[in-house]
Amino acid sequence: MSDPLDRPARPTPGRVWLVGAGPGAADLITLRGARILGEAEVVLYDALVTPDILALCPAATLISVGKRSGQRSMAQTLINQQLVDCAFRYDRVARLKGGDPMLFGRADEEMRALEEANIPFEIVPGITTAFAAAASIKQPLTKRGIARNVAFFTSTTGRGEPHDVALPGCDTLIQYMGGQEAIDTARRLIEHGKSPNTPVVAIENVSRDDERIIRLSLAEMVHGLPTGEGPVLVMIGEALRVRSDT
């Protein structure tokens, strides 16, 4: 394939859409997102975006920018620059991100780069993994009298360095990219008084054909999660107790 940037820059930029791909299943993107992908001339996509989603933009030039937790990936500044370069060469540029662009998506850096270059842009929200996971297991994140609030957090900075921050004190806790930090998360929550009996659901490859659901207790998670290479979402709290047990 020829280099999509091997054409002259124009004085006036095109328009950029930061699009949430959703969790992976091709029909869990929004109608708006699917339309934008169908009309895009070039699509810059993360490693977490599935081939099923990329099939929605058969006419576009695809550029992998390979961001993925725990793996070597293109530096964010290079992605920003590539996005700006594309916008000065194409009318319609989509930046496709797994889940929702505004949650753990580094969207701030990309929006700043676009604004500094005076490139018009819009955001298209996507289904974040936690909601697709709750749908898969048919368990709500909030539950009357049991779970009145929910926190989304991640224990890494996106470069594999652990945050030195307290875990949120909400009833339901959702840890993104939670597979590698599972032991640490379980230890810290038990240390801070969370019951070892608290239910945990870890889901790998949410919404995809190879989705895998693991149920255990917080005490059991101290020994780690038997997950594979896919992205893992860890959901913790009484709302995750199976209904037949409540």
Place this chain on the structure above:
Amino acid sequence: MSDPLDRPARPTPGRVWLVGAGPGAADLITLRGARILGEAEVVLYDALVTPDILALCPAATLISVGKRSGQRSMAQTLINQQLVDCAFRYDRVARLKGGDPMLFGRADEEMRALEEANIPFEIVPGITTAFAAAASIKQPLTKRGIARNVAFFTSTTGRGEPHDVALPGCDTLIQYMGGQEAIDTARRLIEHGKSPNTPVVAIENVSRDDERIIRLSLAEMVHGLPTGEGPVLVMIGEALRVRSDT
């Protein structure tokens, strides 16, 4: 219109889908959600579901179950019963909920009722209002070095009674149905040490034509929000500071 339940019950139930309608704009539902609505014979919908979304199911019999925060609405047990009654009279029943069904959606009660009646069901996730709001204002909910986690909470039980619970301690706080509790929320957060200078964005009618964005500080929110009759989402935290000020 004739009563959609005025037909004999059958021994074998149909299938039910609990579908997230998303925030209101017709093209912010998922492809899967739109397909289910297009195929449904009957759709039970909440008051927060917009006419634009209902236009996606022109062939279905529509039943309003009128749930809306702060207003008198059908009791949850009656909704559960109506859902079960529909499932024994139609092959394809959609239960359409604003936002995502698994967040503040009383889905637990409806899923229990379906399971007790041995009715097969599936959940289709939807864009929750917070992500659509972040997309509208082009500000992320998490931000490197500024906001590492986010909490979704509501101060009411869904029947107008305030929770007697602490406010979550996350970097970004998102209060659903937050308009009426704004004064109380601001006071309590300041009492607990949150800076009065913390940015707040209150958004009414997110993603709709009459969307209204109000920017203020936590100190200013102590005097209340100048919002109207529509649903209000309140977003609090340094991630909401406008980029030109950071």
